[in-house]
Every structure is written in structure tokens, then in C-alpha cells.
Amino acid sequence: MPSLINSIIVLTHPRTGSSLLMQTLKLLGADVLGEFARPDLPPEANPMGYYENIDVLQRGLRAPTLIENPALLDGRAVKVALQGLVSRRIKEELNTLQQPDVVLLLPIRSPAESIGSQKVFLHTPEKLAKLSLDFIGSVRERLIDYGFLAHWVTGPDFLRAAPICIDYHQAINNPAAYVDRIAVSAGLKPTEDQRVKAVANIDAKLYRYRILGAKPDAPQLKKIDVLERAYEILRTDAPDKWLRLQAQLPRWVTDDVSARPLVSHTEATG
DSSP, X not given: OXXXXXXXXXXXXXXXXXXXXXXXXXXXXXXXXXXXXXXXXXXXXXXXXXXXXXXXXXXXXXXXXXXHOTTTTXXXXXXXXXXXXXXHOBHHHHHHTTOTTOEEEEEEOOHHHHHHHHHHXXXXXXXXXXXXXXXXXXXXXXXXXXXHHHHHHTSTTOOXXXXXXXXXXXXXXXXXXXXXXXXXXXXXXXXXXXXXXXXXXXXXXXXXOOTTSSOOOHHHHHHHHHHHHHHHHHXXXXXXXXXXXHHHSOHXXXXXXXXXXXXXXXXXXX
């Protein structure tokens, strides 16, 4: 596993504000690992920049890029896809993320908005018939991811502070507070000029998919209710929020998480 000295790991789902978070980290003085654009995704989805390294985003700490250069993440911020981390369930990767000087940030957003926005940007009109099934699949994936996180951070082997939740809606409603929360959470000490630029970078016009605007239909909303309740728990600063999250998730999520144990790097590659 690579070295993670003073690293900032952004655990992300699509369309939760992770790019805005990376932009803000960069403007506040953090060194970020990731390219501005992605050739496989439309520029209009993130006109201010994605800042993603596809290799690390998809493969996490097992990325060939990091195997070749184990110190690449030292002192840098990078996105890691939460779904991939949960699917791999590799002991060594999760243990490495528990190093005391690693900052774990979890961007969160209203799931109905997040998943709906993702489908709008990634599907062409002729594929709209698939949206309902895709939507339901995304709900299931996110429930599993949140269930695993809750199980992980409330377990006896978790030896650090839980991931810090960064709420996309705070960026829209109170940009200055959003920027300050990121600076404090990431241990950054920006200049006033850097802070001003980070606040000015938040463009409310980019908030184009609102829960009050284009809504999922009624059956889809019913399926996402539990995710919305999870989001409401995660956006608080209650010290017991991960226990509360774990308690309110459906039984099948808990069963899935407990039935799929962690594996070693050797088991995962063998």
C-alpha cells in the first residue's frame, strides 16, 4: 500500500459535489492529484474542473500509479470512488486510510438530486427508458456504501476519527461557511486572498438540478426515502450519527455488509 503522509482522501459518489470540493481544496492551497477535464464525461457537468485521477479514482490505493510511486499521495488531495472502496473491501487499503494524519472527507448531497443529476448528464434521450431501473440500482449501491461506512467506523477496529461530511447544500446556501469548513477539516491555513477566491468560485448557477425542480417520479421517491433519511443524519454534527445511520438502514443492507467480510490484498489479487 502507498504512503499517505498528510494526505486528503475524498470518498465520493458521482454528482455529490466532489469536484467543487476538490476545486475548493486547490484554491485554499492544497496540492491536488487529478486532471481538470475528463474526456469520457461532458464538460458541462463540471465546467470549473473535475480534478480526478481516473486510475486512483477507480482503483483506490491499489492503483498502478501508486504502486509505481508509493509517495505520490503524500501531502496531496485525491478522489477515491466510495463504491469501489466498498466493493474491494481490502483490509490493507482500509487500514492505510486509518493512519492518523490522513484526512477523510465525504461529500454529501440530497440523494434524489444527486442521482437524478447523474442520470440527466450521463444518459442520452434514447436511453431514457432505462432511467427508472438505473435509478433504483443507484439507490441500492449507495445504501450498501453508506451501510459499509457505518459498519466500518462504528466497529472495534476503527481507530481514528470518522469521515467528515461536506454538504453540497451548504456551498449553495452559505459559500463562506462551506469554504471555512473545508479549510478547518483539511487542516489548511489559507491566506485571505485564497479564501476569497475559493468563495467566489462557488457559482450558484451551476446548481441546476434541484429537488424542487426536476423530481424523480413517485415510485422512485418512495425507494429513495431511506437514503434521504441517511443524508439528513449525515449532514448533522451529532457525535452518534454513524450509529444512528447504521440503526435506520434496512435489514438487508446490514446483512449484505456483514455477509461480505474484508479480504487481504493476496485474496483480492489471487
